Amino acid sequence: xxxxxxxxxxxxxxxxxxxxxxxxxxxxxxxxxxxxxxxxxxxxxxxxxxxxxxxxxxxxxxxxxxxxxxxxxxxxxxxxxxxxxxxxxxxxxxxxxxxxxxxxxxxxxxxxxxxxxxxxxxxxxxxxxxxx
Amino acid sequence: xxxxxxxxxxxxxxxxxxxxxxxxxxxxxxxxxxxxxxxxxxxxxxxxxxxxxxxxxxxxxxxxxxxxxxxxxxxxxxxxxxxxxxxxxxxxxxxxxxxxxxxxxxxxxxxxxxxxxxxxxxxxxxxxxx
Numbered sequence: 001x002x003x004x005x006x007x008x009x010x011x012x013x014x015x016x017x018x019x020x021x022x023x024x025x026x027x028x029x030x031x032x033x034x035x036x037x038x039x040x041x042x043x044x045x046x047x048x049x050x051x052x053x054x055x056x057x058x059x060x061x062x063x064x065x066x067x068x069x070x071x072x073x074x075x076x077x078x079x080x081x082x083x084x085x086x087x088x089x090x091x092x093x094x095x096x097x098x099x100x101x102x103x104x105x106x107x108x109x110x111x112x113x114x115x116x117x118x119x120x121x122x123x124x125x126x127x128x129x130x131x132x
Numbered sequence: 133x134x135x136x137x138x139x140x141x142x143x144x145x146x147x148x149x150x151x152x153x154x155x156x157x158x159x160x161x162x163x164x165x166x167x168x169x170x171x172x173x174x175x176x177x178x179x180x181x182x183x184x185x186x187x188x189x190x191x192x193x194x195x196x197x198x199x200x201x202x203x204x205x206x207x208x209x210x211x212x213x214x215x216x217x218x219x220x221x222x223x224x225x226x227x228x229x230x231x232x233x234x235x236x237x238x239x240x241x242x243x244x245x246x247x248x249x250x251x252x253x254x255x256x257x258x259x260x261x262x
Contacts, residue, residue, distance in 0.1 A: 008210025023211030
């Protein structure tokens with residue numbers, strides 16, 4: 001691929017509620033065959049729920065969910081790997097309403113959407129990827 | 133394509149520079165995360181000068197010339213939250229209180245002068261303390 005390596009899709013404090021806050025995208029990932037995603041939630045106080053949705057695009061306009069990580073009031077690190085090297089049967093695209101992955105499809109960009117409810121304090125969410 | 137000025141800087145830093153880690157720390161208190169990128173830089177003390185922060189306690193002043201190449205390649209600091217367009221600040225420009233790890237010692241960036249030629253940043257002149 002063009003630019004294999006590790007990238008940060010999001011790293012931010014979570015305070016006031018966020019509604020699908022779009023983080024700027026990581027670009028120039030042409031030829032990406034797999035990506036391992038690590039989402040780390042460092043919980044402080046308050047809040048109710050938070051989620052990070054990782055998306056990819058094939059046209060730079062329409063973004064599709066490939067992984068979703070959900071968090072509540074507990075510090076936790078979660079990982080997932082998405083691969084696009086095998087053949088997959090035809091399946092309709094469905095956005096991820098809860099934690100899970102849509103495997104098998106990777107475009108040339110990645111980004112994260114952050115959502116939270118309740119007001120957190122001293123809480124940090126980071127999403128890092130290793131693209132290869 | 134990188135500017136010839138950046139190419140020339142990178143050649144010079146490859147010969148005479150050293151690797152440093154540029155770090156942005158997100159969060160505070162007990163919950164923080166670091167966003168690191170290893171960059172090529174030329175590090176010099178400023179006339180062997182120091183800043184006294186308490187009696188018998190001083191910190192060095194370092195002048196650092198940093199290439200933008202590794203920052204761009206790593207797309208550092210990665211995805212960031214949307215900004216008010218009227219107050220937009222390029223997050224990839226190192227800023228005050230970012231960290232430089234130089235020879236395993238943590239230094240705090242005091243000021244940054246991004247050198248812009250024809251709309252492209254070709255180097256960062258940085259003053260760091262620590």
